[in-house]
Amino acid sequence: MTPEQKDIIKQLAQMGEVVYVKKDGSRVLLNEEGKVPLQTNADAVFYFLERLDSAMLKLVLDDAHTYQDYDKKVFVKKLSYAFDELLSRGNTYLNRFEGNCTSNVCTNVHCQGFSFVGNSSQDYMDLILEIKNNKVTDIFECSTFINSETDLIKNEKICIDTLEEPF
Structure with a gap:
């Protein structure tokens, strides 16, 4: 430029x-x-999720927290496999769309979250990000997520927790 x-x-x-x-x-x-x-930790986490950048997420997520009940190292590794899957399907970034958990069986009912949707394949991840004082303290998948935008196109769900490890 x-x-x-x-x-x-x-x-x-x-x-x-x-x-x-x-x-x-x-x-x-x-x-x-x-x-x-990128003024806050939460800004950085959103930015690097949207850019499919697990290396930078590893730097900005706090070692003291667990994410989806995994320590940071394991969570970021699992997330990187999901990113690899999204990248292999032709996506170069993820678009973020707001929504809420609609489950009646978990403690996150009505919690705000986001669908991160691939720019090419429209494959997606539905994530709840727990944010306290502009810092992400937990990230977890939601299986009963509904988006605020009703005409949003989402194809195949990419899961962090169920992807087979490549070894």
């Missing part, structure tokens, strides 16, 4: 919300300085 293009993006970002669409089709929401605003 040329310096002139960067100046134009910065000027546009000062006028309102700007989404920069890269050549690969991935979208990045820019702040007023024309940069990606």
Whole structure:
């Protein structure tokens, strides 16, 4: 990107919300300085989930927490297998759509969560992210998730917990 293009993006970002669409089709929401605003741990977790980046999630998730009842190392490993599956199906990023858990048997009923939907295959993961003080303290899959957007196209569900380990 040329310096002139960067100046134009910065000027546009000062006028309102700007989404920069890269050549690969991935979208990045820019702040007023024309940069990606990752001000909190939760911002970073969302950003790296959407980018299918398990290496960066390993850095930003807290070692002291468990995620889906796994220690961080095991959870990130399982998540990376799910990301690999999504990438192998032609996805380069995930779009995030809000929704809620609708289960009557778990403690997360009505908890807010997100569908992370592949940009190419529309395969998806439904995740509940527990956030306290702008920090993600838990991430887990939801099997009875409903999205706020009713016309959302979701194809095959990719599960973190049930993917066979490759060895």
